[in-house]
Amino acid sequence: MNPRLAEATSPYLRAHAGNPVAWFPWGEEAFAQARARDVPVMVSIGYSTCHWCHVMARESFEDADTAADLDAGFVAIKVDREEHPEVDAAYMAAASAFAPNLGWPLTVFVTPQGRPFYAGTYYPPEPRGGLPSFRQVLAAVREAWTERRDQIDGTADAVASALADVRASVGSGPSGEATLDALTAPEIAQAARTLAGREDPRHGGFGDPASAAPKFPVATALKFLQARLVRETAAEASVVADRALAAMAASPLRDPVEGGFFRYATRPDWTVPHYERMLTDNAQLLDVATDAGSHDVARGVAGFLVDVLQQPTGGFGAAQDSESWIDGRRSEGGYYARDAAARADLQPPAVDGKVVTGWNGLAIGALARAGARYGEERWLESARWAADAVLESNVRPDGRLLRASLDEIPSSAAATPADYGQLAAGLTALALATGEVAYAVRARELVDACLTDDGEVAVPGGGDPVLAAQGIGAPDAASDADEPSGRAALAEAAVALWLVGAGDRYRAVAEHIVAPHVRAAVGQPLAYGALLRVAATLAAAPRQLVIVLPDAAPTGAGGTEAISATAPGAAAGAGLAAAGRGIRSDLFTVLAQSAAGAWNQAGFELFAEKTTRDGLPTAYDCRDFACRLPVTDPTELGD
Known part of the structure; x- marks a missing residue:
């Protein structure tokens, strides 16, 4: 058992701890050994629910002869792409110089x-379908390393230079000077x-109905x-x-039994699914379902x-595997067919x-919004539990975020801009759903931590230290993958803070992030959905609905149990909450009068002077931060 992987905070790495390969986790130690031995490094990147990662592990990494070849000529690093997304993005960008159709395992x-000079994805144990075997690849790379080092160095320098040029171009040129005013x-x-x-007119979603693409x-x-x-x-x-x-x-x-999407x-x-179920997909699709009613x-x-995904410690796990054991054999999707x-x-x-x-931030926000919309107290409590768990286990002593944890053991991986933005947005949504301003205060601190003195946005700590030391990095993309980009996530968090009255500074932050990319986004909307959603919020005057309850009333899930049936104004309170949920707005919250005061004292000016009228539940309908006269009758709350 390899102790370097057995003690990792990644289930993916732990699953490889029994391989005969002398794996290293991502870090400087592996590169130092490679320099001492003067051998190349093989970086294998995957994740725990990746089917072809499992296949390559069984075929190659569990094979003693293959492992002997690998250990003799290389230092081998195993990377969980979910724990180290910056590493994955940097090497995926480099790999595009050597292979089309990239994926995982990478x-x-x-x-x-640390300079890439060759890359591919899955390699079989023997030549197959035009692919060389993995051992043939190892032999060819080792031969090139010993016989044609100048050629390898030249390739590595060229790839590193090309990546540096791409990174330097981000935010520059005409698009970098764009403003949202245009x-x-x-x-x-x-x-x-x-x-x-x-739209696929036959089956829904996006794509050609005759295409064979996933x-x-x-x-x-x-x-x-x-x-x-x-x-x-x-x-x-x-x-x-x-x-x-x-x-x-x-x-x-x-999944018709457990409800999640593959x-x-x-x-x-939409048939023949790839059966892994991801937190990122399901958190965002929960939002889609909530908005669609x-x-x-x-x-x-x-x-x-x-x-399924919520862990005993409170946080949400990253994904559920596609494979399981059935009748003593590994089966892909067999469990889900039952x-x-x-x-x-x-x-x-x-x-x-x-x-x-960050992924927990997506889930926290989605559950908070859905719980408030549908009066599901259990969903709100689940979101609150996850938020408290992340803020306990995924934070360094100096207050900076970490990327991940496992069983409350923090990873050493640095948090990304997406982590800061997604968590901050989720905490703000939770604050609005529960009325607890402390979550919004923490969200503001997270966004503020990413703002530099000169008004730029940068993740605290500067990202992955190994990549930084090597001068290797990925383009700082504003386009989405399977989740909002780091830029879009931070812009969304800033907009959320602006909407709750944290100040025009946060609107300016969102504009500063979004403006250089709006033209690219308008031209390629499928790739920039998250950024365009922020732009859509900025381009229209916001509408905010705040319903304030008497302090004696319990506040329940999104106002559905906000006032007892026998209390004065009970019908009005329930009616206001129901009417408010039926109005499409940028912000909706139901909270007690004392909670509104706490929000105001914490610096969220939307809640200034938000009190009940005549001791009755009172609604404030605000357009572009100018509120109409407060009403206590649900019929007076306009569309």
């Missing part, structure tokens, strides 16, 4: 100084129509189509998101998050219990 050969609401609506034009939910794009501005100015585009959700929910992409489908009609779909997704009764007799696929900071 196999990258680098110099002892982007109007009609242009954003047109971007939504452009995106809607990519089909993903692309939740970031669906959420953009559900933005208030799009709903109000391009309704024909907005309904594409509702149709996509309905199609996916009725298809094999959704990663993607291999066919355009689909309580049944939301209930299923929330149930999966709470009952009905509820048959599953009861099976061991379910393993859950990667790694608690990723």
Whole structure:
């Protein structure tokens, strides 16, 4: 058993601890040994629910002869891409110079100084389908290292230089000088129509119904189509998101027993899924279901998050595997093919219990919004438990965030901009759903930690120290992958703080982040859904609904139990809450009068002078931070 991996905070690394390969985790120690031995480094990147990662492990990394070849000529590093996304992004960018159609496992050969010189993905144990065997690749790289070192060094230098040029170009040029003033609401609506034009008219979602390419939910794009501005100015585009959700929910992409969605489908009609179930996908699709008013779909997704992914420590695990043991053999998807009764007799696929900071932020926010919308107290409590767990285990003593933890043991991996932004946005949503201002205060601290004195945005600590020391890094992309980019996440968090009255400074931060990329986003809306959703919020005057309850009233889930049935004004309180939830707004909250005062004292000026009138529940309908006269009668709360 390899103690370096057995003691890791990644289930993926722990799963490889029994390999005969002398693996190192990501870190300087591995590169120091490579320099001492003057051998190249093989970096193998994957994640615990990756099917082909499992396959390559069984075929190659568990084979003694292959391991002997690897250990003799290389230093081998195993990386969990979910724990070290910056490493994965940097090496994925480098790998694009050597191979098209990249994915995981990602196999990258680098110099002892960390410079990539060759890369690929999965390699079989013997030549197959035009691919050389993994041992043939090892032999060829080792021969080139000993016989043609100058050529390798030249390739490595060229790749490093190309990556540096790409990073330097981010935010520069004409797009870097853009301002949001030039982007109007009609242009954003047109971007939504452009995106809607990519709808699969037969099966829903995005893509060609005749294509053989995998089909993903692309939740970031669906959420953009559900933005208030799009709903109000391009309704024909907005309904594409509702149709996509309905199609996916009725298809094999959704687990009919446990409710969660699988990663993607291999066919355009959403059939033959890739059976891993990811926290990122399901958290965002819970938001899509909530916005679409689909309580049944939301209930299923929330149930999966709470009952399957939530760990005993409170945080949400990263994913559930596609494979499980059935009748003594590994089966991909076999568990999910069974009905509820048959599953009861099976061991379910393993859950990667790694608690990723930003991904938990996505889930916290989604559960908070859904819990408030549907009066589901259990969802709110689950979100609160996760938030408290992340703030306890995924924070350094100096207050900076860490990327992840496992069983309350913190990882050494640095947090990313996405971690800060996604967690801050989730905490703000939780604060609004529960009325507890402390979560919003912590969210403000997280965003402030990413702001430099000269108004720029930078993650505290400067990112991965090994990559920084080697001068290797990935382009700081503003486009989405399967989650909002770091830039979009920070912009969303800043907008959320602006909406709760933290000040125009946060609107300016969001504009500063979004402005250089708006033209690219409008031209490629499928790739920039998260950033476009922020732009849509900035381009329209915000609408905020605040309902204030008498202090004697308990505040329950989003106001559904906000006032006892026999208390004065009970009907008005329940009616105001119901009416408020039925209005499409940028912010909605129900809270006690004393809580509103606490928000105001904490510096969130939206809540200034928000009190009850005549001791009755009172609603404040604010447009662009100017509030109409408060009302106590639900019928007076306009559309």
